[in-house]
Amino acid sequence: MIYLDHAAATPVSDKVFEAMKPYFLHDFFNPSAAYLPAKKVAADYETAKGVIAHAIGAKASDLVITAGATEANNLAFSAIVTEDIFCSGPRPAGPSPRAAGANSRAAALRNAPSQNISSVLYLETEHDSVRKVAEQYGGEAVKVLPSGVIDLDDLKAKITDETQLISVSLANNELGTIQPLAEISGIIREIKIDRLRRGIKTQLLLHSDASQALNLLDINVARLGVDLLTLNSAKVYGPKGVGALYVSHDARLKPVIYGGGQENGLRSGTENVPSVIGFAKAVELAKEHLNGNRKKYASWRKILLAELQGYELINKKRSLDNFVVLCYNGMDAERLVFLLEEKGVYVSTGAACAASKGVKSHVLKAIGLSDAEIAGSLRLTLGETNDEAQIHEAARIINKVVTQEKERLDNER
Amino acid sequence: MNDNSSAGVTDLEGVPHRIYEVGEEKVRQDPRHNKKVFVGMSGGVDSSVSALLLVQQGYDVTGVYMKNWSRDLPGMKCPWAEDLADAKRVAVKLGIPFEVWDFEKDYREKVVEYMLREFKAGNTPNPDIMCNQEIKFKLFYEKAMERGADFIATGHYAGTGVAENGRSKGLRSAAARGRAPAARGDGPAGRGPRATVSDRTPVLLRAVDENKDQTYFLYRISDEALAHTIFPIGEMMKPDVKKLAEKHGLHNAHKKESMGVCFVGEVGMKDFLKEYIDTRPGEIREIETEKVLGFHEGAVFYTVGQRHGLYISGVKGEINDGLPYYVVSKDLKKNIVYVSKNLNDKHIWTKELKLRDIVMRTKFEACPAWGRVARSRRHGARALILALPRSGIPQAGTLPQILVRLRHRAPLIPAKLVDDTLYFEQEIKRPAAGQSAVFYDGEVCLGGGIIL
Numbered sequence: 001m002i003y004l005d006h007a008a009a010t011p012v013s014d015k016v017f018e019a020m021k022p023y024f025l026h027d028f029f030n031p032s033a034a035y036l037p038a039k040k041v042a043a044d045y046e047t048a049k050g051v052i053a054h055a056i057g058a059k060a061s062d063l064v065i066t067a068g069a070t071e072a073n074n075l076a077f078s079a080i081v082t083e084d085i086f087c088s089g090p091r092p093a094g095p096s097p098r099a100a101g102a103n104s105r106a107a108a109l110r111n112a113p114s115q116n117i118s119s120v121l122y123l124e125t126e127h128d129s130v131r132k133v134a135e136q137y138g139g140e141a142v143k144v145l146p147s148g149v150i151d152l153d154d155l156k157a158k159i160t161d162e163t164q165l166i167s168v169s170l171a172n173n174e175l176g177t178i179q180p181l182a183e184i185s186g187i188i189r190e191i192k193i194d195r196l197r198r199g200i201k202t203q204l205l206l207h208s209d210a211s212q213a214l215n216l217l218d219i220n221v222a223r224l225g226v227d228l229l230t231l232n233s234a235k236v237y238g239p240k241g242v243g244a245l246y247v248s249h250d251a252r253l254k255p256v257i258y259g260g261g262q263e264n265g266l267r268s269g270t271e272n273v274p275s276v277i278g279f280a281k282a283v284e285l286a287k288e289h290l291n292g293n294r295k296k297y298a299s300w301r302k303i304l305l306a307e308l309q310g311y312e313l314i315n316k317k318r319s320l321d322n323f324v325v326l327c328y329n330g331m332d333a334e335r336l337v338f339l340l341e342e343k344g345v346y347v348s349t350g351a352a353c354a355a356s357k358g359v360k361s362h363v364l365k366a367i368g369l370s371d372a373e374i375a376g377s378l379r380l381t382l383g384e385t386n387d388e389a390q391i392h393e394a395a396r397i398i399n400k401v402v403t404q405e406k407e408r409l410d411n412e413r
Numbered sequence: 414m415n416d417n418s419s420a421g422v423t424d425l426e427g428v429p430h431r432i433y434e435v436g437e438e439k440v441r442q443d444p445r446h447n448k449k450v451f452v453g454m455s456g457g458v459d460s461s462v463s464a465l466l467l468v469q470q471g472y473d474v475t476g477v478y479m480k481n482w483s484r485d486l487p488g489m490k491c492p493w494a495e496d497l498a499d500a501k502r503v504a505v506k507l508g509i510p511f512e513v514w515d516f517e518k519d520y521r522e523k524v525v526e527y528m529l530r531e532f533k534a535g536n537t538p539n540p541d542i543m544c545n546q547e548i549k550f551k552l553f554y555e556k557a558m559e560r561g562a563d564f565i566a567t568g569h570y571a572g573t574g575v576a577e578n579g580r581s582k583g584l585r586s587a588a589a590r591g592r593a594p595a596a597r598g599d600g601p602a603g604r605g606p607r608a609t610v611s612d613r614t615p616v617l618l619r620a621v622d623e624n625k626d627q628t629y630f631l632y633r634i635s636d637e638a639l640a641h642t643i644f645p646i647g648e649m650m651k652p653d654v655k656k657l658a659e660k661h662g663l664h665n666a667h668k669k670e671s672m673g674v675c676f677v678g679e680v681g682m683k684d685f686l687k688e689y690i691d692t693r694p695g696e697i698r699e700i701e702t703e704k705v706l707g708f709h710e711g712a713v714f715y716t717v718g719q720r721h722g723l724y725i726s727g728v729k730g731e732i733n734d735g736l737p738y739y740v741v742s743k744d745l746k747k748n749i750v751y752v753s754k755n756l757n758d759k760h761i762w763t764k765e766l767k768l769r770d771i772v773m774r775t776k777f778e779a780c781p782a783w784g785r786v787a788r789s790r791r792h793g794a795r796a797l798i799l800a801l802p803r804s805g806i807p808q809a810g811t812l813p814q815i816l817v818r819l820r821h822r823a824p825l826i827p828a829k830l831v832d833d834t835l836y837f838e839q840e841i842k843r844p845a846a847g848q849s850a851v852f853y854d855g856e857v858c859l860g861g862g863i864i865l
Binding site: 334335338339341342408412 | 498501502505506508510511
């Protein structure tokens, strides 16, 4: 097997697994329990949170642990202050889970906060876990340039005095494109100063989903200037189903999940101790190998680009080192995925969730690719399961499959 | 034996559609070799194996996923994208082109609207029958033909045959080889004018796998489409289809079969209807006493004969004697559902069924007294020939002694059709209005109608 889809999922590394084990078997206590062994678990949990937080230049108390990045993204949007003009009584927390059907559509409309004022801006290439939430808040999309990088002029043009939250991922999940967060936060700083000068108190927060970047970029929340940052364990060789949201002191969140008041009351539910321990270990390892891995992936990327044939490179600029997005013009990349699967090479056509819904990638569309180019696009994401020999082998197999498919197409014509 | 027996016999050697090997890689030369076929691929094992067989038989095959419905329903994610991926994966494995044809708008208009209309009228429609009539064997067929197809194919368990008028070349060769032709088809030969049919008329045949036969859903498809349709697995048993899929490494060999109406899926019809039909709660009354026993969420949700899902609270000693209540009728105007514990209630049992929208398959105005269906299992395939007797067809308007199926997979019941009414020899449990009664004569699906 040659696995080239590390942006979709990563295996839990041995060290991570070992670190987690005791917390399944022996140190299983509820951290909130009164006895000493439980207190020890609570302490370990806090320490682990601290490790994750330090990796991005924050403190343990700045993090809210969630069940994955999607939940963290949802939670980030709770920072938006809305007036409930449709319902009396307390505002339902979040959109209706029954999002389909006539009745539930009406319900969703009732629950949707402020329809008329767009208080949210988001990058049009964001993952659905940001896009769909932003849509619930009537969010407006900010354009990207053909390179996949945010169009800063469009951003500036779209920020109004009502804008409360801007969501721009640190690195795109389909292209690997790294966004200039520091530049964006610089713009936001200016606008904040201007608002204060004019006596406007509306908050303006910057949220960034850093799911793809945690093990590939040196992240520091202060340097980036973000108020909210989403982290994901599953993409960095930690366990799935755990993530975190960094929350600065400027952001005031409302819980999405109510209950026993864990995570500063923002995310109730008994702490997922083993997963957080594993997440911390994974982050620790990622930081340790950051530079080495980056160099390694960059050299493998070069090998692929040199040895593969008949493609056009899509993510040319500002990409994470492990992303190789190719376009085989006139081909159906989905067929290539299935053909490669038979040869034990696992790749994808884009975000796994998007592919499973049968919709065309909104990301590739946003950077100006035609439908035919989108259909011919293949995403390879390199990672720790690979070695250099595999990369050469993958290039050989992909070339072979592409040739085979080309022949079939020629025969058809 | 009278003249009929030999009249019904046709020489296999003269059959223009040669028998081909089913389930073998060996491709026999076939007149249909290299003909263009568009096969509907749903992602299930049946249509996948159908595509596989067509490829093996040397057709020029294109796989098509018909996108009819993609909307998620509350509590159920529509699996269309996964089904599509399953279909495509198989097409890629077989090395055939694959396309997605979008019929969502048409499906919504022709099938879903019809279904909702029927339910609102108090009927219990069968949307799958409508889907075959309007989508698969109409729009899909037409589009395939426009694209230069010689045939379409689907993964239905059914067979096709050709009725030949007046041809009398015998089945002797098959019979002489010791293969007993299925003699189920010979009904009494009527006396009347010769059938006014073209020389060759397509006929719909029951599947070899009785348990899987899907002709119930196909009785309304057009002759024209049928004449250009291949049912590659119609001659196979389901377990063999699975085995073949396994043998050829098709990943979906053990995929769970979709049950019920495709787009309603596991949610169930009631939940689906709730999304689309405005209903109001009403009373459930005992039909004999008019006594209110409970309440319902909307009369349209209930079907005559239904036993489950009745919100009837037990009144001690009176109702709660353990016997179930059945829905026996509904008054849509008053929004009342009538139930009864009396299993002999006249609403439940009947000896006759009035039908509407009757379709008589083939161009016969009445039933021809069928000759024989030539059947040879030597190649695992039936010969594609039926012969009409020289003696012609019986009186118009009457079908003597046919077999009727009132539900998919229900047993065949003998009946007579006079004009638009079916007469049964014995009392049958009355099917819900809007369901179909489908007629058979032996192997042949003669047509059917919708129960009033």
